[in-house]
Amino acid sequence: MADATVSMTGPRGPKPKRRFSPTNIMLYGTLFVVAVYYALPLYVMIVTSLKGMPEIRLGNVFAPPVDITFEPWVKAWAEACTGINCDGLSRGFWNSVQILVPSVILSIAIASVNGYALANWKFKGSEVFFTILIFGAFIPYQVMIYPIVIILRETGGFLGVQLMGSIWGLVIVHTIFGMPILTLLFRNYFTSVPEELFKAARVDGAGFWGIYFRIMLPMSLPIFVVAIILQVTGIWNDFLFGVIYTKPETYPMTVQLNNIVNSVQGVKEYNVNMAATLLTGLVPLAIYFISGKLFVRGIAAGAVKG
Amino acid sequence: MHSVEIKDLDLNFGSVKVLQGLNLDIHDGEFLVLLGASGCGKSTLLNCIAGLLEVSDGQIFIKDDNVTWKEPSERGIGMVFQSYALYPQMTVEGNLSFGLKNAGTPRDEIAKRVARAAEILQIEPLLKRKPGALSGGQRQRVAIGRALVRDVDVFLFDEPLSNLDAKLRADLRVEIKRLHQQLQNTIIYVTHDQVEAMTLADRIAIMKGGAIQQLASPEEIYNRPGNKYVADFIGSPSMNFLEGVLDGDAFRVGDQTFSTVGYNFKSTASGQASMGVRPEHVVIGDAARAMPNTVDTTVDIVEPMGSDTLVWAPVAGNRFRIRIDGQTAISTGDQITIGFDAARASFFDAGTELRL
């Protein structure tokens, strides 16, 4: 590179880099090995779900399928048995959807109003309730589960509706346990909105709901998306509340999946099991791959939920 | 002798060309200030000299040694950062000695250098404290100390005073100047503050768009700006510009004609040009009548600033700033006569914007 005609010689321009320096080999090697560990289960799920049982019995979980068959998927969706019911995971899927939609809407509606009140309309004691709420996020659910069963049963009896064991009971439970983290999320967001905006709206005569609907709501779309991602993933993946507050006809997908795969009766059909597992994971995975950065924000916000 | 020499330096971030064909020679013991608005490439250039950014093309020499491919720690430089960048978990002493310990410097040598730096910067009482317990000014002293103990010939300062309040900034500025007089090291100092540049520099390099606009002494830059950008950038309040036509000894703006007698043109010039007059070079009242150029005008706005007063009055239909003594009684609507000498003005070509 050094040119004799140039008065100054020696190194010039960028330092030549060795592509395969020991550091780089270590760096990328480590990342690659770890990536295999993380990616493997998804791969295994996919290939297993596309194999027939005879092929699986030949034995290699990692081998790609020779004869691709979608039969396990069909069976998992429409025919797999839990106990005496043999209508597949589809029922759990629709139950989950029916639980998910009202839970997400209700929990976000309530929490956003809470957050808004806490950020802009503080009243005596509001911070105390908020602190209790945040500490509540750390209380193991097991401590509160049984009394809530009683509350649901009693309120249901009082109102003349069946809350315990129904989808609506579960919706209430999800709304309650989603509240701490969502309230925190919205409170922090609304606190960051310039106070002048709020004051200007007050001067213009807008009230609690006017400011909420016309000022705060339109400008906080991103935080609503984060909240929706957080709630959809969390509620879809829930198992504990589903198993306790619903009954077999209203079991969400995760509970039904567990019952299908871990049922002790009959021959184990691993391909059907993996198809069912993938089906259950599909909704949160789709959200994850589509939403990317927002998902990370969502889970980071939901982290304290544990 | 050259202390730092930069040859045909290019730096690209992807397809964005940040620095292009830059050449710069810095003498031994010189205090050079890189001045410019944010995004002009001045910090980028400093990072290239430090070796913190890899150049795309060109060479960098420090003490006649080609350091283009060398690590920052091997270049014989010390650096002070805007955010101080002190190691927060170490004491001041730990901060000063960390690099030396790591380089395997003998223990008594480390102690000697730390003691000397602490004495020069008057931070001896702070040695056992952690950065968190220091004020901004103290932190910046420690940061300077960390560069000092490296016992190098070239110091790089990256906007070291920008995070300090105005008063501290003025105090520390004087100290940096004193430090330079005492140590006689080469200093390359990046700032966007023209007062810092004017007060500290032996030479100032004014940068814009990744290129050096003018490299000269502060006095030269102030009195004979090389182009219109430099003229506008330096000086506060900034220079007045009047667009017009140069014709022999006359400069015509609308129906006004000014004499250019006394101005030292580089070569005979005529045609479209702009004339720059610094507000502080304009006088009013009796003094104005003694000047080669006079204009009668009406005061538009008065901005008293204590020590002096800024007066706005139109000249040939343009807004015109005049800086006068703060004690002068003047108010909006007053009829005044202003005067200036073309010898102290600057003329720029209307097309190239270069000094004529």
Add this chain to the structure above:
Amino acid sequence: MAIADDAQSPSAVQRERTQRPNRLFKNMTAKIASIPMVATALVIFVGCTVWTIVHSFTNSRLLPRLEFVGFEQYERLWETRRWLVSIENLAIYGVCSLILSFVIGFTLAALLDRKIRGEAVFRTIFLYPFALSFIVTGLVWQWILNPQFGIQSVVQRWGWESFAFDPLNNADIVIYGILIAGIWQGSGFIMVLMLAGLRGIDEDIWKASRVDGIPVWKTYVVVIIPMMRPVFITALVIITSGIIKVYDLVVAQTSGGPGIASEVPAKYVIEKMFQSQNLAQGFAASTMMLLSVLIVLIPWAYLEFGGKKRG
């Protein structure tokens, strides 16, 4: 901001409303809108917790009864082998998952922070398991660790005949089988936290350490890690509160087996309450869980909020 007097009667509010729409009336709306929050805080988080603690001192079996028996449930709890196994499992799982999450999470974050190619791809791969439920996680790993068809058989077929790795059917190591799955699911998230922490560190610190000639690894150990303390504390709280709640993973992966070898406290509670009709045992066990959370939480809250006395 509007801070109104609490001691106003509803009729006063009515009067205010007809006279002028002032701060008090508006704030009343805020209070009404906050009823769900107040009710949740008081009835669920305080009320239900107290209720459970109180009933843990009774001899409730099929139905809750207020017949107090002192600490009898707790004595019985700590004499139950199943509970002791659960605690031991939780301890092993907890310590290992804490250490591994930190080491893996930080190492991966540091590697990704070295301005590498394909960072987004790696990050996506490391994090996707976090989107999956513990049930899915448990079932996948149950399948991969299946002795007949999974890793063990694959390695054996490759020629290493004596290779044995069957954690899910070996009572001694079953908890490590669960650990593998748990780490797989959660460590990506810890990595994301750590990466955010690393990205938050002043770029000039790195520059200063390069000018000082400090090797990269030493900068991490001596300078960067001490600066990451807040992130580490957050990660610690998140991991620990997650560990104590471990339930679904075990249910899906081993159902607590073989035998009772992989039981965990959360599972013990649910089974005592809803299957073996021994409510008070469940209450006592859940109170113990609460206690262990408080042991982690109180020092943290003290560290985090103790300094500044403003809510």
